[in-house]
Amino acid sequence: MPKKSRKVVVRRAAANNKKLPKRDASAVAKGAAYAVLAGRPSKQAVTAVFGKTGYALSWVARADRLGITPQELCDRFKTDPNRVKKLWAELTVENSKAAEAR
Numbered sequence: 001m002p003k004k005s006r007k008v009v010v011r012r013a014a015a016n017n018k019k020l021p022k023r024d025a026s027a028v029a030k031g032a033a034y035a036v037l038a039g040r041p042s043k044q045a046v047t048a049v050f051g052k053t054g055y056a057l058s059w060v061a062r063a064d065r066l067g068i069t070p071q072e073l074c075d076r077f078k079t080d081p082n083r084v085k086k087l088w089a090e091l092t093v094e095n096s097k098a099a100e101a102r
Contacts, residue, residue, distance in 0.1 A: 020071065027058065034059035037074035041081075049077065049085040051092070065091060 021033040035041070038059070047055045054062060063073040066087055077084050 030060065031058055034070050034074050037071065037078070039074075039078040041077065045081065049081050050088055054088060062088075 019033065020037075021030040025033070043055070050057070050062060057065075059070050059073060063070040066073060068076075073084070
C-alpha cells in the first residue's frame with residue numbers, strides 16, 4: 001500500500017524557517033524578529049490594522065491582548081491582516097464598553 005502524501009502549507013513552512021528571538025534577547029531584537037515573521041510590514045500597514053494606539057505596542061503586547069502567541073499573531077498578520085484587524089476592532093470595542101461600565 002503506497003504512503004499517503006502530506007500536504008505542506010508553504011507559507012507556514014517558510015515562516016517556520018525564520019528564527020524566533022531568544023528568551024533573553026532585548027526588546028528591540030524581539031521586535032525585529034517578530035517583524036520579520038510578520039512579513040516586514042510597513043508602518044502604514046501596522047497602523048491600518050491596529051490603529052495609532054496599537055502601533056505603539058510591541059508584537060508581544062498585541063498578541064497578549066488578543067490572547068494568542070506572538071508567533072501566531074505574526075502568522076495571522078502575514079496571511080490575513082483583515083482578520084486580525086477585525087479581531088483588534090472587537091477587542092477595542094469590548095474594552096471601551098468595559099471602561100464605560102466602570
